[in-house]
Amino acid sequence: MTAATAGVVAAWRAGWRALRTLSGDDAYERYLEHQAASHPDLPVLSRRAFYVDEQRRKWGTINRCC
């Protein structure tokens, strides 16, 4: 792989990661990471329970405008 292709691949990966973070696609992975790092002794939510709880949290406050 040349340096140019490697650069393109790296940029593509970074863009994809940003898109996943921005949309919340990787929210569960980030949650698991946080729990593992900060509260390894506590049980973690399932993917589905986390998703439902996350939506309730997100839409319980003003997050859309005119």
Add this chain to the structure above:
Amino acid sequence: MLKRIVGIILAVVGAFAIGGIALHRNEPINALWLVTAGVCIYVLGYRFYAAWIAARVLTVDDTRATPAERLNDGRDFVPTHRWIVFGHHFAAIAGPGPLVGPTLAAQFGYLPGTIWILFGSVLGGCVQDMIILFMSTRRDGRSLGQMAREELGPFGGFAALAGTLMIMIILIAVLALVVVNAMKGSPWATFSVFATIPIAIAIGLYVRSVRPGRVLEASIIGMILLLVGVAGGGWIDQSAQLRGMFDYSGPQLAAFVIGYGWLAAIIPVWLLLAPRGYLSTFLKLGVIGLLAISIVVIHPELKMPALTRFIAGDGPIFAGKIFPFVFITIACGAVSGFHALVSSGTTPKLIGSEADVRLVGYGSMALESFVAIMAVIAATLLDPGVYFAINTGAGVVGADAHTAVATISAWGFPVTVDQMQQLAHRMGERTLFARTGGAPSLAVGMASIFSSTFGNKLLAAWYHFALMFEAVFILTTIDAGTRVGRFMLQDFLGHFWKPLGRTSWYPSVLLTSALIVAGWGYFLYVGVIDPNGGINILWPLFGIANQMLAAIALSVATGILIKSGKLRYSWVTGGPLAWLALITTVAAWQKVMSPDPQLGFFSGAAALAGKLASGALPAARAAVAPKLIFNQQLDGWLTIIFTVIVWLVIADMLRVALRAARGLPTLASSEAPRVARMPAVGGSGS
């Protein structure tokens, strides 16, 4: 040095573009002038004014730990990369407001709206968003209401809360009216908007139960389904039997939207609101990007003159002179008080470094302002005659097409029945006369832009896609706003009877949701039955309310600046505050006191009552007249209440500022004590 040179070049190009815009007369001007002027001004504002505010006024401290770092809980407080926060914040603030306001204000010509959008944002709106974001970040992400209470006093806090709730109700009503007017008598539009509801529910079920949390793939599937929905609407429109099933009058659609709003507020968020939030965000970012590229590619000529004769005050879309009404009509896109609620909501809890508030607060608003410039372009590239024919209510120009074109042509904007019929046919509509609210004319403009970029086909499909796009995020704002309004009402009622405050107690949920929906549903209903289209009454009320919320936010900011010993910089927020106080007060004064029945709420009510009493009204109009009379009086009283609240907040701020300036004790600053950041954390964390 390089920065200076770039700055000088930008200043020269920007000044040249603005001069070009302002001096162009009697010949069409190219849209690229507006784009160039905008980009130069935003970049200059960001690089110099915002940087100066960050360094001198706010003394942003990059080494100070943000609440996201100190209180990191992996959920609410998470230090996040600044471009990700920028994306979240922009998605939250960019609503339908900056699209509709500039479209309506185009009745004055392209110049007034453009100038206000550019300078209002760079000196006012962007500054407000950035400073409130900064102040909330310094206070552990406190809300505007909490900051008002803790820094000014209980009255300021109460005013901010009451103001928020009232503006929310007016806002939802006016947006719902825009959607209803866009769907009225159009089976294609109605079907594609209705289809978004089962699509969102299907996506909601998918992303909860089938593939939990896979938001990206669900959104892509949803987007495809939405496009299928638009295509399906076109197919239904062709079928003689099916089109009748989606052909509704204004009041029928209003009843539907009201019932829908109530249901959406009481069902779980994951079922409808959250998935549609995803879809609308994707659509919004996609359409805005597509529109920007298309405008540069086809760089259309603007056909609207720089100024029209309506600056003198007898405009058909809304009444009132250019001052103060252009500043009221364009709220979002220049200054929007509502943004202060987002800037003191979720965003400050994600800020990874204080230095990021410039990009997130100032930068996002600059981009939103650019969206408003694109809306100006989409409205003013239409033939002015067509623009007025679409946006003027039947009560102003007459319900008959021939009378309407005669009236509009007599204003100096020639248009023919034939031209309107052809346009309606090409857009796949029965008629485009009196399609008030701004959405249809914006959709015609967007469809023209898109179809010339992507080949001159599918005009009707682009038109209905644009309508669906506007409707999707208006419906998101309706649902989200109703839900937040419900929480605020529950919080308030909980002070009187505890169970009402419990957000999980279902009877309270049903009752408070119904109260909020009834609030905006009333204004929506009256707007729908108004023969002048309703927007001419409701939009100024919304503009005044939104600008007043901005005045409250800027009062809080000015008070905090003065309390923290920065009196000499207080003009940074005090200047925009003075301007907003002036324009809203003058506008409110005219809406309340004007003897012109088109402009004044009370004189409008009196004139209609006079006509009703003398029997001058046709039967159909006489039947709705009592409701319209009551509504205009109510709107007049609401305007008075808004004005009084704002001046009380300003007076409260001045009281606190005066005490601070004389060295007398004031409420202690609620700023969290400084904690140095851990070098290892580094603020990236994404």
